[in-house]
Structure formats: C-alpha cells, structure tokens
Amino acid sequence: MQHVAIADQVDELHDPTSFITKYIWSQDHKVIAIQYGSTAIFVGLIALALSGLMRLQLGFPDTFDFIDPSSYLQFVTMHGMIMVVYLLTALLLGGFGNYMIPLMCGARDMVFPYLNMLSFWFYFVSVLILLASFFVPGGPTGAGWTLYPPQAILNGTPGYDWGIILMLVSLAVFVIAFTMGGLNYVTTVLQARTSGMTLMRMPLTVWAIFVATILGLLAFPALLVSAIMMLLDKLIGTSFFMPALVSLGENLDYTGGSPVLFQHLFWFFGHPEVYIVALPAFGMVSDVISVHARKNIFGYRMMVWAIVAIGALSFVVWAHHMYVSVMHPAFGFFFATTTLIIAVPTAIKVYNWVLTLWKGNIHLTVPMLFAIGFIFTFTHGGLTGLFLGNVTIDLPLSDTYFVVAHFHMVMGVSPVMVLFAAIYHWYPLMTGRMLDEGLGKLHFWVTFLGTYAIYLPMHYLGFLGVPRRYFAMGTTDFIPASAQDLNASITIAALIVGAAQMIFIYNVIVSLRHGKKAGKNPWRATSLEWQTPDVPPHHGNWGPELPKVYRWAYDYSVPGAKDDFIPQTQPVLEGEQSEEAEAMRK
Amino acid sequence: MSLFKTLQEKPWETPEAAGSIAIAQDFDPAKIAVRFIMAVVGVLFFLFIITFLARSQYPDFEALAGQPWQPFSDASRLWINTFILVFASLFIQFGVRKAKEQRQDAVVIGVSLAAFFSVLFLVAQLDLWRGMLAMGFYVNTNPANSYFYALTGIHGLHLLGGLIVLANVVFRVWYDDKFSSISRPLQHCATYWHFMLGIWVVLFALLTSESETINTLAGLCGF
Incomplete structure (x- = not known):
C-alpha cells in the first residue's frame, strides 16, 4: 500500500496564454x-x-x-x-x-x-x-x-x-x-x-498502457540498433548484415555479414511491438465494456496479471516470425511452445470480456458495438495465430495470404476497432460534445462487416497458396482462376471500408461544432477522468484541489447503491464495507 | 516482494478512506526516470554486444587483440582513457558529497573537474579513432573494427547527452540562484556517470578480448 x-x-503551473504556447509548443x-x-x-x-x-x-x-x-x-x-x-x-x-x-x-x-x-x-x-x-x-x-x-x-x-x-x-x-x-x-x-x-x-487502461510502455522502452532499442547498423552498412560499407555477394554481375565490397542477425534484432523489437499495440487496446476495451455493460470488469486482478504476463512473455516469442529462416529444430520447438503459452493469458482476457458482458446491462452504444466487434475480430485473429505458431503448420502457410489475413485481423483490425471504441467513448471528454450516433452505427456496421468481407476470403487464398507481396499472380498451375474473382471482391470490400472511414472523419469534424452537448460524465462512468470539474478538462485538470480516491474504478451496479455507478471519488458510505464483506462471506 | 503483494490486493474489497492509504512518498520522478534511462541504454548496449558475439563467429571476423600487430594487444591507450573516465566519476561523486554538506565551492570544483575529465575522455576517444585510422584500421575493413567505432561512438554520444543534462542542471541552479536544490539532480547525474563508466569497462573488456575469449563467450550464448 x-x-x-x-x-x-x-504552484508550478503556469497557464499558457498565447496561441503558440497553448496549441503549438504546448x-x-x-x-x-x-x-x-x-x-x-x-x-x-x-x-x-x-x-x-x-x-x-x-x-x-x-x-x-x-x-x-x-x-x-x-x-x-x-x-x-x-x-x-x-x-x-x-x-x-x-x-x-x-x-x-x-x-x-x-x-x-x-x-x-x-x-x-x-x-x-x-x-x-x-x-x-x-x-x-x-x-x-x-x-x-x-x-x-x-x-x-x-x-x-x-x-x-x-x-x-x-x-x-x-x-x-x-x-x-x-x-x-x-x-x-x-x-x-x-x-x-x-x-x-x-x-x-x-x-x-x-483502471485497466492505465495498467495496460503502463506495461506496454515498459515493453516499448525495452524493445525499441532493438529497432534502433538494427537501424544504426543497417545505416552503417549502407553508408559506410560495413558488413554487419551484408554477406559477400555479387550484384548485377559485380562483386560488392561486403564481406560475410549475417542477414539473419538482422531478422533476430528486428523481431526482438517486432514481436513486443505487437503487444505494444495490443495491450493498450486490451486495456481500453476492458474499460469501455465495463462502462457500457454497467458491470465491474470480470476478474480485475486476473486481467492485471494477464497484462503483466503477456508483457513478460512477449520477449521470448520473437523467432516464431522466422521459422522459414535458418533455425535449429530445438529453437523452433522452444518458440512454438512459448507462443502457445502466451495464448493462455490472452485467452483469459477474452473470457473475462465475455464474462463481463454476461448478465450485464448491455447498452449497445457505438463504443460498445466497436468493443464487441473487437472481441470477434480479435478471437478470429488470435485463433489463426495458434495455427501459425506451430512450426509444421507455419511452413506451408508462410508468406501466403493466410499470414496477411491473420495479422490484419489480430493487430490491424482489432486495435483499430478499439481505437474507434475509445474515440467514440472519450470524444465527449476531449471536446465536450457527443459524436453523432447514427453515423457512428453506420460506420461500425460497414467497417465490421467489411473487414470480414476482406479478410475471411484471404484465409482461403492463403490455403490455396497465393503468395503475399506479389505484384501480379501471372499463370500458376496450382492457383485456380477463380482466385482472381475472390481478389476482385476483396478489393471492392476494401474500397467500401476505406470510404466508410470518411464517415468517421466527417463525424469527428462536424461534431466538434454541431455535436450534441455532452455535459459531465455522459456515460455515467466511475473512473477519475470523468470527474474533472470542467468538461473538457482545463489546464491542470483538477481546479484548485486534486481529487481523492476512495475505491476502485469498477463500482457499477453495486447492490443497494443509489445509482448504478459509484465514482472513484465517492467516499465510502457508512456500513458499505460491512455489507460488502458480508456479501463476500455469502 | 512488495510488487507481488501489490498485485495480490483485492481493490473491490477494501473501500477504505483515502487518507489511511495515502502515504506521501519521496516524490522524485527524476530518480525513476534515470533508472529507466539506464535500463533502456543497458538494453541498447546489451543488444549491440549480443550481435557482436554472433557476428564474431563468421570467418571474416578478426579480434582487435591477441596478435602483436593488432591494435589492442597493447591496451595502454585504452587504460589511459579508462582512468580519465574514472576520474570524471570520482569527481562527480565528490561533488554530490559536498552538495549534501552544502559546500558550494567544493561542488563547483567537483562538477567542473567531472565535466573537464568527461570532455577529455571524449577527446581522447576521438584521438583513439584517429590513431586507429592512421594504422589502417578503417570502419569497414573488418567487422571488429566496425563494432569498435560503433560501440565507442554510441557510448560517446550517451556521455555527451549526460554532459548536456549536467549543463542544464548547473544552469538551472545558477539561474534560479538556488544552490540548495542541486543535491538531488547532481546525484542522478552521478548515477548516470557511474553507469556510463560501467558500460565503458564492459566495452573495454570486450574490445581487448582475444579471439579465444570471444569464441568462448559466443559459445556460452549459443552462437
């Protein structure tokens, strides 16, 4: 404690006065x-x-x-x-x-x-x-x-x-x-x-961002190291990564460097990077689900532990991106095992989101729709990750559209769904106005169904063996001509989803001026950010006195309470403790 | 461990009065930040060293020490540079001690000498580079050379960053005329200086290792 x-x-706060200190060098x-x-x-x-x-x-x-x-x-x-x-x-x-x-x-x-x-x-x-x-x-x-x-x-x-x-x-x-x-x-x-x-x-949002930041601080140096070494290879002609080779009939000056070394460095950054993106999304979606289901998050402690465990494990799975590079089979076994282990805390989180919804008082607001959409897309992306985490399944699927579909579902669409949920959820706090709900729902349904129209067929293309990164397929015996029809339909879906994002941009811009006034705490949330004296919060956030916190961030639908939420700043009522303790005993 | 204890708390069970659990702690964000900076820089050099060991197992790698014609078989230049950096560390620590005793003159001497020796170290390292180049050990002739320049260069840049922060600390104390407040920031600078010295000692050991030593280390890492 x-x-x-x-x-x-x-006493250190100085309110900025000029436009430049307020909005540019802020x-x-x-x-x-x-x-x-x-x-x-x-x-x-x-x-x-x-x-x-x-x-x-x-x-x-x-x-x-x-x-x-x-x-x-x-x-x-x-x-x-x-x-x-x-x-x-x-x-x-x-x-x-x-x-x-x-x-x-x-x-x-x-x-x-x-x-x-x-x-x-x-x-x-x-x-x-x-x-x-x-x-x-x-x-x-x-x-x-x-x-x-x-x-x-x-x-x-x-x-x-x-x-x-x-x-x-x-x-x-x-x-x-x-x-x-x-x-x-x-x-x-x-x-x-x-x-x-x-x-x-x-709140889990802060926990998740906290752990993700630690991951970033420890993982980004790997990217920096590889960037510096590759720059030296390019500019000064060192041979950190560059092997001796002949290019366009000409012997280059490079001597026996190791390209695989770069891959290790890159993925030592690259895999934690997946969780640098995923963990904040996990945290924010937890809070959105809890608020809009009017229910405390299921298994708060387990959620925190899962965040920490995922963070730690994310540093020992990187080589599952490199099964098709040269690797000792024992390493493949090791990295496949760690990859499957990391699925355990991740699955715990998914169960807990679903269990939070269970018997909750679900409000199908736009943020909630996106949050539920995230549970779908993330589960699908996560399950194909289990396929690819196994060496024997990864080898034939590597560098096909199956991989493209997998990572777009799990770390493209899913975090973006949470970002939309978060923007629809916290926009009223940031601007004092609500986003238009009708446009939001339209945006959600086109995006959600559209992403399935894009990525579900891609898994199938991957099974057919269609390689990724190719400019054109040409004529290949094992790929049927109908694959091209699938590709055309994916393109149409992708263009529609892309265009639908303009609805969102329009909504964000127009609602700045013409959105419904949000007032204080429009979602009736417990967490501290909604308890500021002004909405949107002014410089210094809290007026003359900092808030005092008396409880956790998830007191929703507490039995016997006046409202279905008790803000974190609400002091403990007399008898509340004993009543809860009694409930716990039962 | 308190972390595990914290993680076992059941926040839903204990809606206590805020006052009872609000224990005002030492508010020193810079201390936390310096620790994280050292972690980040540590990881940076750790990764460089790991790639060094991995790269050393390729046939074109020639260690910089061992045979008489290799530059660090006689490491006296490196020893001199090391002692210069040790002096910088000692003097900044001296400054910290005197700052706690609130002895302004002594602090000025300590910090000035620390800065002087740090700059001297950087100049000496540059001179080392010049010497290497003069002997024909260019950046791209051998991966060991490349690592020598990359590692010393990045170490130097980090020390330079430390000097900028130190200058900022001194300037702020001077500007605000609040000598009494220098103790803690100076302590953080000293921590960083000792850390940079530690990194340098590791790099020194690595760069002057003969190929057998490097091969053993690489073998231990599984390369």
Missing part, C-alpha cells in the same frame, strides 16, 4: 495527446490510401498504368510501416497514453511536461522524414515493412538509395521520440498518482 505519492504541483498533456492523435490519424489516412492502391492492383491487374511493380512494393512497405509504427503506436501510446494517464491517475500533467512536448515534436519530425521519402529520387523504400537485408539496400529494390536511408533515419528519430514519451508515462504512473489511487485501483 505504500505506492501512493501525493504530487500536487499546483506542454499540456491533453494538447500533446491531440497533436499526437491528429498527426497519427493523418499519416494513417495516407497508409489507408496506399492500401486502396494495392488492392486496386490485386483486384484488377493490368488495369491501372500508374501502378508498376516498383510502386506496388513501395505501397506495401509504406502502408505496413506507417500503420504499425506511425499510426498505431503513436495513437495508442502518444495519443491515448498522454490523454488518459494523468487524468485517470489524478495528476495535473505528466511529470516531465517539457520532455513530453519534445517527444511529440521528435515524432512529428520522424513523420516528416518518412513522408519526405515520397519525394526523393527513387521514391520510398520497397523492401517490405521488415526491411530485411541484403535486398533492402541493394540495387534492384525500389528506393534502395534514398528511400531506405530516410526510412531508417525516421525510425531512429521515432525511437528517440518514443523513449522521451515513454519515460514520462511510466514515471507519471509510478510517481504522480493522487491520494488513494493505489496501483490496483487504477
């Missing part, structure tokens, strides 16, 4: 969160457009002159990298982490506001560097989002000259930005919680 720090730094965690979020969504839309172009080529080959094999590979690469790193990581941790941690812990701001501001601007620079690669000679890199050497920096790969350098530099800058932000998140959680907010009273 000694983990509570009282950190009221009210040190307020809420403004930084919005800056992070809007930048991330902006690049995310670019990545969405790129996926549309890819689908056009796959669905209707030989139709579009402006997509050649090189540009196709560039679209694939940039789509993947932007979505995973610059959208999901930045929006979940930089956006929601920044917004939620101080408000949910009862702090006035992050503990290092200046560092927090630097974090955003470094992120912004990394985005600019990344986007700059569209405008350099040769265009962006087309090496695939995994950037495997030796091909990533060799003549013949699109963007092998400028594009790959800009990509690596941008990633290095992103890692620095993330580290600055991450230091803030963990330190704020550990040091700036308000009176009464013990670690085990924190």
Whole structure:
C-alpha cells in the first residue's frame, strides 16, 4: 500500500496564454495527446490510401498504368510501416497514453511536461522524414515493412538509395521520440498518482498502457540498433548484415555479414511491438465494456496479471516470425511452445470480456458495438495465430495470404476497432460534445462487416497458396482462376471500408461544432477522468484541489447503491464495507 | 516482494478512506526516470554486444587483440582513457558529497573537474579513432573494427547527452540562484556517470578480448 505519492504541483503551473504556447509548443498533456492523435490519424489516412492502391492492383491487374511493380512494393512497405509504427503506436501510446494517464491517475500533467512536448515534436519530425521519402529520387523504400537485408539496400529494390536511408533515419528519430514519451508515462504512473489511487485501483487502461510502455522502452532499442547498423552498412560499407555477394554481375565490397542477425534484432523489437499495440487496446476495451455493460470488469486482478504476463512473455516469442529462416529444430520447438503459452493469458482476457458482458446491462452504444466487434475480430485473429505458431503448420502457410489475413485481423483490425471504441467513448471528454450516433452505427456496421468481407476470403487464398507481396499472380498451375474473382471482391470490400472511414472523419469534424452537448460524465462512468470539474478538462485538470480516491474504478451496479455507478471519488458510505464483506462471506 | 503483494490486493474489497492509504512518498520522478534511462541504454548496449558475439563467429571476423600487430594487444591507450573516465566519476561523486554538506565551492570544483575529465575522455576517444585510422584500421575493413567505432561512438554520444543534462542542471541552479536544490539532480547525474563508466569497462573488456575469449563467450550464448 505504500505506492501512493501525493504530487500536487499546483504552484508550478503556469497557464499558457498565447496561441503558440497553448496549441503549438504546448506542454499540456491533453494538447500533446491531440497533436499526437491528429498527426497519427493523418499519416494513417495516407497508409489507408496506399492500401486502396494495392488492392486496386490485386483486384484488377493490368488495369491501372500508374501502378508498376516498383510502386506496388513501395505501397506495401509504406502502408505496413506507417500503420504499425506511425499510426498505431503513436495513437495508442502518444495519443491515448498522454490523454488518459494523468487524468485517470489524478495528476495535473505528466511529470516531465517539457520532455513530453519534445517527444511529440521528435515524432512529428520522424513523420516528416518518412513522408519526405515520397519525394526523393527513387521514391520510398520497397523492401517490405521488415526491411530485411541484403535486398533492402541493394540495387534492384525500389528506393534502395534514398528511400531506405530516410526510412531508417525516421525510425531512429521515432525511437528517440518514443523513449522521451515513454519515460514520462511510466514515471507519471509510478510517481504522480493522487491520494488513494493505489496501483490496483487504477483502471485497466492505465495498467495496460503502463506495461506496454515498459515493453516499448525495452524493445525499441532493438529497432534502433538494427537501424544504426543497417545505416552503417549502407553508408559506410560495413558488413554487419551484408554477406559477400555479387550484384548485377559485380562483386560488392561486403564481406560475410549475417542477414539473419538482422531478422533476430528486428523481431526482438517486432514481436513486443505487437503487444505494444495490443495491450493498450486490451486495456481500453476492458474499460469501455465495463462502462457500457454497467458491470465491474470480470476478474480485475486476473486481467492485471494477464497484462503483466503477456508483457513478460512477449520477449521470448520473437523467432516464431522466422521459422522459414535458418533455425535449429530445438529453437523452433522452444518458440512454438512459448507462443502457445502466451495464448493462455490472452485467452483469459477474452473470457473475462465475455464474462463481463454476461448478465450485464448491455447498452449497445457505438463504443460498445466497436468493443464487441473487437472481441470477434480479435478471437478470429488470435485463433489463426495458434495455427501459425506451430512450426509444421507455419511452413506451408508462410508468406501466403493466410499470414496477411491473420495479422490484419489480430493487430490491424482489432486495435483499430478499439481505437474507434475509445474515440467514440472519450470524444465527449476531449471536446465536450457527443459524436453523432447514427453515423457512428453506420460506420461500425460497414467497417465490421467489411473487414470480414476482406479478410475471411484471404484465409482461403492463403490455403490455396497465393503468395503475399506479389505484384501480379501471372499463370500458376496450382492457383485456380477463380482466385482472381475472390481478389476482385476483396478489393471492392476494401474500397467500401476505406470510404466508410470518411464517415468517421466527417463525424469527428462536424461534431466538434454541431455535436450534441455532452455535459459531465455522459456515460455515467466511475473512473477519475470523468470527474474533472470542467468538461473538457482545463489546464491542470483538477481546479484548485486534486481529487481523492476512495475505491476502485469498477463500482457499477453495486447492490443497494443509489445509482448504478459509484465514482472513484465517492467516499465510502457508512456500513458499505460491512455489507460488502458480508456479501463476500455469502 | 512488495510488487507481488501489490498485485495480490483485492481493490473491490477494501473501500477504505483515502487518507489511511495515502502515504506521501519521496516524490522524485527524476530518480525513476534515470533508472529507466539506464535500463533502456543497458538494453541498447546489451543488444549491440549480443550481435557482436554472433557476428564474431563468421570467418571474416578478426579480434582487435591477441596478435602483436593488432591494435589492442597493447591496451595502454585504452587504460589511459579508462582512468580519465574514472576520474570524471570520482569527481562527480565528490561533488554530490559536498552538495549534501552544502559546500558550494567544493561542488563547483567537483562538477567542473567531472565535466573537464568527461570532455577529455571524449577527446581522447576521438584521438583513439584517429590513431586507429592512421594504422589502417578503417570502419569497414573488418567487422571488429566496425563494432569498435560503433560501440565507442554510441557510448560517446550517451556521455555527451549526460554532459548536456549536467549543463542544464548547473544552469538551472545558477539561474534560479538556488544552490540548495542541486543535491538531488547532481546525484542522478552521478548515477548516470557511474553507469556510463560501467558500460565503458564492459566495452573495454570486450574490445581487448582475444579471439579465444570471444569464441568462448559466443559459445556460452549459443552462437
């Protein structure tokens, strides 16, 4: 119980006055969160457009002159990298982490506001560097989002000259930005919680972001190391990763480096990265489900333990991405086993979400729809992960559309479903207005059904053996001609889903001005972020006095209580303790 | 362990009064942050070293020590640099001790000398680079050379970062004219300095290892 720090730094607060200090060089965690979020969504839309172009080529080959094999590979690469790193990581941790941690812990701001501001601007620079690669000679890199050497920096790969350098530099800058932000998140959680907010009273959102940030702090160095070493290989001619090879009939100066070494480094970052994205989504969806089912989250402690266990295990599964690289069978066995073990805490979480819904007072609001949609998509994506986690099943399925379908379901669609749930849920807090519910439901149903229309057939294409990353199938005996019809239908579904996101963007922009006024605590939630004196919260969040916390964040539908929710700031009523203790005894 | 105890709490059972569990703790976020920074930097160098060991098992790798013509068979230059960094660490620790005693003059001397020796270390490392280049040990002639330049370069950059933070600490104390508040930030700087010294000692050991030692280490790691 000694983990509570009282950190009221009210005398250090200076309300920003000018436009620039308030909205540009802001040190307020809420403004930084919005800056992070809007930048991330902006690049995310670019990545969405790129996926549309890819689908056009796959669905209707030989139709579009402006997509050649090189540009196709560039679209694939940039789509993947932007979505995973610059959208999901930045929006979940930089956006929601920044917004939620101080408000949910009862702090006035992050503990290092200046560092927090630097974090955003470094992120912004990394985005600019990344986007700059569209405008350099040769265009962006087309090496695939995994950037495997030796091909990533060799003549013949699109963007092998400028594009790959800009990509690596941008990633290095992103890692620095993330580290600055991450230091803030963990330190704020550990040091700036308000009176009464013990670690085990924190909402699962904060727990999940906290653990994900620790993962990020320990995993991103692997990306930095590989980026630095590959840059040296490219620019100075070292041979960390580059083997001795002949390119276009010419002996290159590289001597016996190890490309597999890069793969190990990359995936030592890459696998935790999956959970850096997934864990915050797990946390936020837990809170959304609990609020909209008017029921405490089922198995809170188990949920926290599962988050911690997943975080720890995520560092010992990385080589399951490398079964088709060279690997000793014993290692394959080891990594298959750890991969299956990590499914246990993950499954516990899924059961607990479902059990939270069970006999709950379910309100099918838009956030709830997205949260339930997430349970579906995540279960489907997770189950195909069990297939691919086994070496013998992975070998034939590797590099087919089955893999594409799997990871899009599990770490593409699922976190995005949670992001939508979270935006619909917390938009009223951020802006003081509700998003339009009708448009929201339309957005949900098109997105939810549309993603199934896209990814369910892809599993089938994978079973047929259709390889991923190919610009065109050509004539291949084992792939029936009907696979092309499937591809065309996937493309149509993808374009519809892509267009449906414009409904969301429209909703977000128009509701800023014309949305229904939200008032205080429109979802009747218990957690601290809804208990601020002003909505949206002002600079410093809490007015003159920090809130005091008396209970956990999940007191919904408590028997005998006046309302169906008791805010965390509500002092314990007389007799409440004994009544609960009695209920426990029964 | 308190972490396990914390994780076993049942928050739904104990709606106590907030006052009873709000134990004001030492509020020192910078201390936590420095620990996390050391963890991050530690992982960074750990990964570099692991790849070093993995890469060392390929035939083109030639260790930098062992045979007479290899540069670190005589490691006296490295020893000098190490002693310079040890002095930096000692003086910053001296500064911390004097800051606790609130002796301003002594702190100024300690911090200045620490900064001086740190800069001297960086210059000496650059001179080491110059010497290596003069002997024909270029960055890309051998993976061991590449690692030498990469590891020392990144270590130097981290020390440079520490110097910038130290300058910021000194500047803030000077600017606010609040000498009494220097003790804790200086302590954090000292922790980081000792950590960078520790990293350097590990790198020193690695770079001056002969190929048998490296092969044994790599074997232990399973390469």
